Amino acid sequence: MPRFAANLTMLYNEHPFLDRFAAAAADGFKGVEFLFPYAFAASEMAQRLSDHGLQQVLFNAPPGDWDAGERGLACLPARVDEFRAGIARALEYAQALKCPRIHVMAGLAPAETERAALQATYESNLAWAAVQAKSCGVDVLIEPINTRDIPGFFLNRQDEAHRIVQAIGAPNLKVQFDLYHCQIVEGDVAMKIRQYLPTGRVGHFQLAGVPMRHEPDMGELNYRYLLNVLDEVATECDWEGWVGCEYRPARGAVAGATTAGLGWRALADKT
Ligand SMILES: O=C(O)C(=O)[C@H](O)CO
């Protein structure tokens, strides 16, 4: 079974951010991911990883002004310099945290800009980022995200993401396959795992229950079934990546809420 990584942005909100590493390790996680490390010194985070025997498996490149509603810069023609500076910063953190992949968010499509111009900027930015990341041994990931959570997000579908990755043809440019977003946008999730994982273009998975983005055993997706499919296909094609647990615990941020909700991990047992 691919390994589960705790998403420290969404899980363990009952603890201050830097204490979430210890909490995840205490629950048996060996890998962690989060959205953004930039409020903390890389050395401080590297220390937490080492203290708790954890691997950093993913984080995001700077997304622009998140608090002002920005959700990535990669498709924005007027922001190329800022995009490039953000990739350089992300790669510094990736090296300090020994993290093998970064997620580059596409951004919101401005209504006044032609889609073709956004697409051209997106592809040239990704090609550039992949070259920079390759020299650091890092994969660049792109993630289709549903427009209920992020209205106007530029990249929404698995097929679009795979077309772009194929067209650019950089071996370290891959798709971040978030099963939660896939179910909301297009469904047929098990068949999409079977279709895309063997291509070699999937760099990472994430999961959450649908529709509320709570624990995977809450909601309309049958994760016992899906995790078995993932396991079967990953074994067939020797895929050894991680599955990020990117959900908001239903019990909220009260003491013990994340740990109490982890019973769903038994769904991954091949019983
Ligand atoms: O929202 C998600 O699914 C993500 O993985 C991003 O990193 C943040 O929007």
Ligand SMILES: [Mg+2]
């Ligand atoms: Mg995700």
